[in-house]
Amino acid sequence: MEDRAPLRDVLGELLGRGVILGSEGSGRELFLLIRDHYQAHVGDYLAPLGLELVVDDEALLLQARPRPEACPLLATFSRDETLVLLALWRIWDDEQASQTAAAVVISVDELWGKLRLFFDRVEPPEKTQLEGVLAKLRKHRLLRTHRPEGMSSLGEWQIEILPSLSRVIPFDDLEAWMLRAELCQGPGEGPPL
Secondary structure, X not given: OOOHHHHHHHHHXXXXXXXXXXXXXXXXXXXXXXXXXXXXXXXXXXHHHOEEEEEEOOOOEEEEEEOOOOOOOOOOOOHHHHHHHHHHHHHHHHHHHHOOOOOEEEEHHHHHHHHHHHOOOOOOOOHHHHHHHHHHHHHOOOEEEEOOOOOOOHHHOEEEEOHHHHHHOXXXXXXXXXXXXXXXXXXXXXXXX
């Protein structure tokens, strides 16, 4: 079977990072191979691990999404990472509801402002801490970052929220999001995702 090496690459990426972006680099070939020929095979392989394969033709991505009821591999995030994830999910959801843009791009300054708005009873991570949080989320392919030419401060850094983020924390609606956000504003550090 000549596709064994690419299938091994796909499984390695999905198990290691959770997402393959079909819009960049070799990810395009892997996305097309799985979508067009091996979708059922990869889905069958991931199922016993408590993962489901999501093929998103519109966003050009493959994602191994944990099924919370069956998967012990769910990642845990620190309080700061949880706050940022929740804020990014809300920003993503608001943009999808208004359908104003295909891509959701915000600056670090805008994110920090939203953190202060959404979580008014806790101190959000400092802007300088956001760089580390964003690096971790970028590693998991939940977002992309871009440093604009002539950038003079971290606040100008651009963040593109990828559709994979909405599946990592799949709230059914804004009310479910609000319940989780409220837990993060209670006494102590709040539960991580």
